Amino acid sequence: MSAAKANLELLPRSLQALLALAFLALALFPLVGTDFYVQSVARMMILAMFAMSLDLLLGVTGLVSLGHAAFFGLAGYALAFLTPAGEPVSLWWTLPAAVAASGLAALVIGFFVVRTHGIYFIMVTMAFAQMVYYLFFDNKWLGGSDGLYVNFKPDAWLFDLDSKLGFYYFTLAMLALVYCFLRRLLWSPFGRVLAGIRVNEHRMRAMGYGTFGYKLAAFTLAGALAGLAGYLYAAQSGFVNPELMGFHASAHAIMMVILGGMGNFAGAIVGAFAFEYLLHWFKDLPQVGAFNLGKHWQLWMGLFIVLVVVFARAGLLGALERLTRRRPAAPVPTEEERTA
């Protein structure tokens, strides 16, 4: 029953160094980047947070949710509803409210969904997410297919979210916070139980763990964190629509986590950046003869996904780890390494 592969949970020193460098690069980027790219990278960081929240479910706990984008979108809609037509609203109460809304939705949906297993779980998460999608799509008073505008960026007092720089650094701070929180969670007793559930849920129950409760807690927490990302996304783009919530968006998030490498959150960040970059690259492909390559980006994306699944399941970090590994077995982590 213990068939699950080992995740790359413990990041080797070389990878940790690379990540630290990457963080530094992100912090310094606005000094060299144009406004447009600063915005793009900020959006990638937001999607990275979304991907990390999914990694908690998918990579750590082993729950394949095709409905995670619903919680991402719900928080964005919450901001849209809470922002009045004439003035900005304070971030300091709307952010917690939006995150709580997503968390509550995750708790309710999770209550029905977490009792299923395997393929059922995948199908019901997809079904409930599409239910949320159609709820917003079909109802004009919820915005309908056109969506809603977020008329003003929220007021964050210390941070000026209206400036590209202010928003960028606020997002970077949030990204760092979420990453540190999740890394810490991974090595906590709660995180170890989730990992155990992924590897062998049956044995966990036999050992006395009430796995339903743990899975529900993970589902709710992941939903709340997705809401955090969704709120920032809506704040940045100023616009929400049902497309944020459908199973396509959820599948994109799964791709990000897979592409980067599951189970360590750093992979989710790498995967989000790589996926977004690739997506835009595909969309910007030029016209060749009569054939507009960029218009048919879904074809290239589809082929790419198929190729990744067939050939590169361990993701980018997995491949990198194999390249930088010197000894055949992974070294035993010391206390310091484990807290990284």
Added chain:
Amino acid sequence: MNEVLLSARDITKRFGGLSAVNQVCLDLHQGAIHAVIGPNGAGKSTLTHLLSGDIAPSAGTVTLAGQDVTGWRPERISRAGLGRSYQKTNIFLPFTVWENVRLAAQSRRQRAVRWLSLAGGFADTNERATRALELARLQHRRDAVAGTMSHGEQRQLEIAMSLATAPRVLLLDEPLAGMGTAEAERMVELLLRLKAEHAMMLVEHDMDAVFALADRLTVMVNGQVIASGAPAQVRADPMVQTAYLGEEH
């Protein structure tokens, strides 16, 4: 007479029209090993699943340390003091030996969910885990990844994990399965060491081990108990000899 820690009365499991386990009665005493033997398909593993809560009974009762645990979910029965090992090794292959037992031991912590403290830092959990490893003689392998160990060592880990929850009752499903002579001897020695502090049920096919270990013996055929009592007595029972032992010896 030692205390009865686990008691099954008329426990029955029906699948459609078939009775996999039919009105079985069983008592497990503190400090004694009760072996259950029988041909393949006799219902021994099903019986184990019924006692541990992995399967719900169709009829009958199970009592654990005086409490009626009939129909309880496996996690609840485990918390009430029952530990079990599996016929097919059921460990966490990607984790180290230490993490396997630590996770088992952690299940006993009363405080529900700790999100921000390091899992490795709880003294009581670590103590329980260390003691389980010592009992199973696996301390020297604590940093090995479970999936890289030999079959025999994995079976030892299987036992260590069932001990790490500090149970009073142990259900062991074919702990010697697939072992060579030396490994089997070590396992028998381990099981004898465990006897004093637990009430144990042992499902086994290895007859040498059974007669070395059992204080009481129950023979099952086609879901029913055909003999139960002291090993020498059961061994001499003509029905048992024709049904089972006659083919083995």
Added chain:
Amino acid sequence: MDLANFSIQLLNSVQYGLLLFMLAAGLTLIFGIMGVVNLAHGSFYMVGAYLAWWLSSMTGSFTLALLGGAVLAVIFGLALERVLFRHFYHRDHLDQVLLTFGLIYIFEESRSILWGDDVHGVKVPDLLSASIPLTDTLSYPVYRLFMAAVCVALAIGLYLLISKTRLGMKIRAGAFNRDMTEALGVNIKLIHAIVFAIGVALATVAGMIASPISSVFPNMGAQVLIMCFVVVVIGGIGSVRGALIAALLVGLVDTFGKVLLPQLAGMLVYMLMAAVLLWKPEGLFRQ
């Protein structure tokens, strides 16, 4: 609601339910026997509809389009199984989800490149274009009855195939114990290919016969996929009987729901699913 209206809604429910059954039966068979989840199942439905439009506009005959489309669907199904799906039977569900999600993109874009993104209508063949009068003002289209009849015929055919033929016996044996069946000399690979082709054909033919009613438009696969998943969840994975009961149930709840409670319309089916999940998390007829 008077009797005539009620009859119409009832007929609509059954017809919609039967159509969903055709899709769900294919999905549940493929999953039950080969353990593969296929998100691209809705794409087969879409391909069927586009084939019906394309072939009928080329040949001028809906019947020819149906027959030709069915043959093409079987060939397509066999090829897809041989080249791709066969290698994923043993992979975990996550891999299958991603693979088939990638396929959705590939199918949608290929359709866009080959046939464009416009909405098309498919003409109901003259033979079936009449309506049966129910009252002075209401009548029921013969074509819808034809659709229901085709679904029923295929359902009966499927039942007979699985329970009464040697092939069906081999299919059931293979689902129960693959290795043993292979050891007994049955060509399991061929069985799997046939089952897959049947699943694809059912979905494609469903798309073909539905096209005159639903029109032919991009993204029609996604809409029907979700309903199909809901049906399989309610009915129980691997159970064709469960798929039939669940599909009829969904057809009834959806059709009557839209008429009686229009504000909740889209949500009712999901509420049904949620209720079933509380009672039986593995579906009504879990194998």
